Amino acid sequence: MDSETVLITITQERSTFPVFLGDGAVLVEIPSFLEWQGTGQGEAVFSLKERIQGRILQGSLVFCKDMRRYTLPIVLRKKYEDTSKEGTALFPEDGYTIPLRLESLLENETLLLGTGDFRLGGAFSIVNPVNVAGVSSEATFLESDGAVVRIGGKGRKVFSGITFRSRSLSKGNVVVVQSGEVLFRDCRFTGGLPEKVGWMGNGLVITGSSRVTLERCSLFRNKSCGMIVNKGARVLFTQSRIFSNGREGIAVGRDGSVVCRGSHVYENSWGVSAGGGSAVELTGNFIEDNRLGGLLFSALAEGTVRGNRVWNNQVGVYCHPQTQIVFDENDLQNNACDFLRQE
Numbered sequence: 001m002d003s004e005t006v007l008i009t010i011t012q013e014r015s016t017f018p019v020f021l022g023d024g025a026v027l028v029e030i031p032s033f034l035e036w037q038g039t040g041q042g043e044a045v046f047s048l049k050e051r052i053q054g055r056i057l058q059g060s061l062v063f064c065k066d067m068r069r070y071t072l073p074i075v076l077r078k079k080y081e082d083t084s085k086e087g088t089a090l091f092p093e094d095g096y097t098i099p100l101r102l103e104s105l106l107e108n109e110t111l112l113l114g115t116g117d118f119r120l121g122g123a124f125s126i127v128n129p130v131n132v133a134g135v136s137s138e139a140t141f142l143e144s145d146g147a148v149v150r151i152g153g154k155g156r157k158v159f160s161g162i163t164f165r166s167r168s169l170s171k172g173n174v175v176v177v178q179s180g181e182v183l184f185r186d187c188r189f190t191g192g193l194p195e196k197v198g199w200m201g202n203g204l205v206i207t208g209s210s211r212v213t214l215e216r217c218s219l220f221r222n223k224s225c226g227m228i229v230n231k232g233a234r235v236l237f238t239q240s241r242i243f244s245n246g247r248e249g250i251a252v253g254r255d256g257s258v259v260c261r262g263s264h265v266y267e268n269s270w271g272v273s274a275g276g277g278s279a280v281e282l283t284g285n286f287i288e289d290n291r292l293g294g295l296l297f298s299a300l301a302e303g304t305v306r307g308n309r310v311w312n313n314q315v316g317v318y319c320h321p322q323t324q325i326v327f328d329e330n331d332l333q334n335n336a337c338d339f340l341r342q343e
Contacts, residue, residue: 098142099124102132113140113162120144123172127153134161137188137218141165146172146193156181164203166191173202174222177210177233185215192222194246200224203245206233206256213238220244226268229256230278236261243267249290252278252301260285270294271313274301280325288312294335297323305330315340 098120101111110131116139123144134140142148143165151157157180164175164187174192194201201224206212210233217240219226226242229235230253237260242249249268252258254277264286265271271287273296274280280303287294287308293315295305302324309331310316316335319325332338 102126102128102130113142115139117141117143120148123147123150125150125152126157127151129155129157131158132160132162133158134163136161137163137186143167143191146170147176148172148174150176150178151180151182152178153180156183158183158185159187160185161187163188163190166193169193171195171200173200173205175203176205177207177212179208179210182210182212183215184213184217186217187214188218188220189226190219190221192224194224199228201246202226202228204228206235207231208233210234212236214240216240218242219249222246225249225251227251228253229258230275231255233257235259238262241265242271245269248273248296251275252280254278259283265294266290270296271310272296274298274303274323274325276300279303280305282306282308284308286311290314293318295319297325299323301325304328309333310335310338 098111098118107129108131110133113132113134115135118141120143123146126149134142140161141163144167146166148164148166159182166172166174171193174189189203192201192203201222203219203222203225204227206227206229208231212233213236215238219242221244223246225247226245226249227235227237228251232255234257237250237258240263242263243266245268247268248270249265250258250260250272252272252274254275257279259281260272261283262285266286266289268290269292271290271294272280272282275298278301280301282295282303282305285308288311290313294310294313295317297317297319299320299322301320304326306328307330311331311333313335314337316332316338318340321341
């Protein structure tokens, strides 16, 4: 085939560039040692030499620097599936590079993860504001042995269309949020495995000064809890599911706060537990088929429980006499005991 060429501009601020060829856009990665002087940019010509299986393009980058001409072989990865999204694209074979790629993103840039299993070398930390988008939670898997991601620092982080999964016998919480503002949309959290004694094995742990929103997410098949919220963290959980976890679906600890609306909590040990000093707002949820009970409120827990369906649990609601929970228009049916208040 005849080679195709395209002129691209290289700047020090970016490491990848879209290259538009006849059948769509691909991304060429510029090696970090290309540092342009003077204006901080330069021009290069990418020449397409070969297409491999329609997914990988092989060619060369020809550029001039310091009055010399260089030719550099380049291999381009397959195109990102969703051309409506803009950002730096990675594919499963690039999984080990994700931590470095996140560190190099500019503010408000997006890291696009293609279809497949992204195997990480171990848990990594995210502290800078980033956007990370997968194709969908059923197609893009970000996974590691034990813990997958720890999130902290300031600024807003956004994750969408990703399954976070722990795949081995290594203990750990799948995702931990320690600070900052985080949005999870259309994500899944699964595979948490506990140690013999300890608090690990949860799908999502949110603590500290974190402010977290989960929309249309699923937390399931974690050996401990689906989600733990404590130590000043605030969580909004909407239109989501928590099911088939070894312990509580949602466990709210001291100084934690959870607003749960329009969600389905089922087949856990307890559906939702609120410990002393916690605050909850539960509105319009389905809480059913949990092995020990639907709702558990310990002493000094406070909040409102309104318009929920609590069905088919061993105990519908367990309430300590010193709780400050307001109940309004809830539907309790087919529980072995609908309402149990400790005397």
